Amino acid sequence: MNEEIVVNVCMGTGGIAAGGEQVMAAFRREFAEAGISGARVGENCRLHKVGCRGFCARDVLVDVAVGGQASTYQYIQAEMVPRLVREHVLGGRPVAEWLVGEDYHTFHDNQCKRILGDLGRIDPEDIDEYLAADGYQAAEKALTTLSPAEVIEIIKESGLRGRGGGGFPTGVKWQFCAAAGDGQRYIICNADEGDPGAFMDRSIIEGNPHAVLEGMIIGAYAIGATLGYVYIRAEYPLAVERLRCALRQAEERGYLGENLFGGQFALRIKVKLGAGAFVCGEETALIASIEGERGMPRAKPPFPAQQGLWGKPTVINNVETLANVPPIIRHGAAWYAAVGSGKSKGTKVIALTGKIRNTGLIEIPMGMPLKDIIYKIGGGIEGDRLFKAVQTGGPSGGCIPQQHIDLAVDYENLAAVGSMMGSGGMVVLDESDCMVNIAKFFLQFTQAESCGKCVPCRIGTKRLLEILTRITEGQGREGDIELLQSLAEDVRDSSLCGLGMSAPNPVLSTLRYFRHEYEAHIKQRKCPAKVCNHLLTFFIRPDSCVGCTMCARACSVKAISGESKQPHHIDQKLCIRCGSCFDVCKFNAVLKE
């Protein structure tokens, strides 16, 4: 009767979107009913909401542990809960058909979870759970037993580098800031994660906000800052809510405020909501935004560590960087540096998406080969198609082709092959992806997000996009490849901030590795991946067409003719190559070439 029952329901943004709230409610309802009937569910039963555990594609994920024996279920919906409670919680027999499969374990077992370890285990809205997981011990150790210089030394020794994309050594940045000026200093947590498809920072704040706050406390102590800001996107409502909840709890318990840990050190942390501009992730633009100005970058030097917020020395660290700090202080620099490769130590959180079986949030040791990420953690390419490339580093990153599949993923290696670590986005592309189209996709994003301050980024990215667009629409001209190459290099070399400098990366890296695809588009007017509709011819196979008329009804220009129950035909003169017929045909009778 005293067996403890723990149910963890994944309540990250992915979990909630998949119905996590309803699943939680269903468990509560079932427990209440079962409790009334005198079953074994009572005070010893705990129902938990936990943060993202990375495998959002399988949400809602639910752990049911009875007496220490835990089972994980995938794709759980509210209507499945009664059976789970009846058979597993009350009956003691796990529901085998809903349990996660082997790939759930290969997904997790190949990772190295230092940052994400507590996500999915602890309730992010309960400071006691963080404390139970050694929370705030690192801050206490730093503030009560170490001098600021010693803290900086430990971080330097650990080899921790900025996880927001720059890869600048965190300890060195802290040291610069600590040495600059003699008055007010600030620490800012950059949670303005804006890369399309990236959700590393969001998940960390949603799943373990106290870890980030603890990192900020230690950083603030090291540099001598008494005021910190978390600059977070307003589009992350759940993260903002949990962050504010964590701040409130930390203040109540005295982890923030005056005389921290009985000493002289004081720190307040404010939350500043970003208004959705990608460029505000750039640190000087972020500072301008906090100051109430339009988020436009300024030239460096002076660096924020010398003259930052309100002109005072300021350290800006990414969410993941700060989340790395407490474990380093707890376990020591050597422990941290034991994982990693070359000049890249520790782990990296990566948002793995694209044409891959297991998409989600993962954490890998630095130096893990690309192919292990894709085939072991990712479970290989969806539908057993051929791997073509992996796009890393978000919209500013590059595409890495098959020939570099053995590449050990770290800062230097990614840069060497023309891409970058960025904040950790990783999009896997297969043979059905057109690389010109991919470059176009990312340029659409960066050119729309340019702040407009400098000419190369404002107009240059627009012109790059225009050239890419005409190539994908079959209007490519002789010389366009050379023009793209030349303009992309000029934009890279003359832009003001990281956004403009890296915006041409998707173009440059696809030109480097997939030039033949560009040539096919321009010279043969063909899209080898059959993605660019303007370069395709659509036709109907008479032997497969059953004459259902779906295609004819979908065609907006009435290019498809044919009697009902007779094979249809596309008039190529009228066809505008929109692809609607291809999308609606249920018999695979529409072909494109």
Next chain:
Amino acid sequence: MIHLTIDGKNLAVPAANTVLEAARSAGIAIPTLCHDERLAPYGGCRLCLVEIDGMAKPVTSCTTPVREGMVVRTVSERLYRLRRTIVELLLSDHPNDCMTCIGNGDCTLQELAYSYGLRENRFHGARREHHRVDANPFITREQNKCVLCGLCVRVCEEVQGVSAIGFADRGFETKIVPPFGEDLNCEFCGQCVAVCPTGALSARLWAGKPRTGGITSTRTVCTFCGCGCNLTLKCKANEVFRVDSEPTTHNRGWLCVKGRFGYDFINSPERLRTPLIRRSKGGPLEAVDWPEALQHIAARVTRFKAEHGPDAFAGLSSARCTNEENYLFQKLLRAAIGTNNVDHCARY
């Protein structure tokens, strides 16, 4: 002093200098579009890129402070290519209607296009569509000619302290507008017009007036108030059609709405050009020359002083006079006439 080398020249410059300031002080020309030495450096146009030993990428000389031992190159094949591409990109989103543009002959972009020989453009593409806005009485905006150098925004904020305009939207659609995209409703000092390097901002008063040919420049002092701002009157055929001010003057080239736009009285047919005397009550005003007018006044003043005493007089002076004139006026009243009945619209 900081010692550095620019294009092989050894220079010693003040530590507060930027690389651009150091280069210009040595007579080394670096092209700029968004720079004005009277305003904070901006680094937006990217034309002033230079190469500095030890730095991986070119940096903007307008924002980079000098450092001891720095080795700078302002000319190289790569820099030429980057600068030329920047100008070419600007022209690809520009009406290029110099022939009918009010900025012709006074346009930095035009000069750059000419010096880089940009007859063709590799980047034909979309252009911003903005309608000409000139509903207000003073300033015409043609935003499709705007290069977004930000000079107008900065002068409005840094010098005028008004912040009547700012950036809106992102990327290619970025534009400079008053709040909520409405027409200008500011103090119309016209500083923005003065610093605009293209024809994007101009004065309504200038429209259709001579631009460059046969122009004479005459330096004078503004008569609107005691500040004594230096003006440069642009004239042709004995008509003033534009007022400007040089950055080297004590007012650093900055003017207010009156000094810059209040010049229509100069050519006004209603302007008094000679003294007028009304010899009898209700009689006509009669044009006379200055000696006669002064003698007339002197005779009357002497007579009234003898008949009624000096305190029968009172004098009121104007803020539109210079300090010297105001000083002399009270001296006239106090010493020559002998009364303290003298005042000034801003009080003595």
